[in-house]
Amino acid sequence: MSRSLVCVCNMVTEKEILAALKKGARSTSDIQQATKAGTSCGKCLMTIDRIVEEFLSQQPADPQQRIEFDK
Numbered sequence: 835m836s837r838s839l840v841c842v843c844n845m846v847t848e849k850e851i852l853a854a855l856k857k858g859a860r861s862t863s864d865i866q867q868a869t870k871a872g873t874s875c876g877k878c879l880m881t882i883d884r885i886v887e888e889f890l891s892q893q894p895a896d897p898q899q900r901i902e903f904d905k
């Protein structure tokens with residue numbers, strides 16, 4: 835199996851998942867909606883989770899994000 839093919843059921847590659855993340859997807863659920871990866875047997879969900887986590891960990895913190903403090 836090709837390393838870049840993440841979801842065999844729906845023929846979704848790692849490149850397509852990364853493209854969805856670059857367009858704003860921020861969770862495995864977002865990836866499922868954008869690409870259909872992980873929406874059949876589910877065996878690829880852990881791999882999708884890992885790709886999402888790695889991508890998000892490499893993103894700089896959003897300076898516009900509001901921090902909520904307990905009152």
Ligand code: FES
Pocket residue numbers: 840841842843844871872873874875876877878879
């Ligand atoms: S391999 Fe992705 S849903 Fe089956």
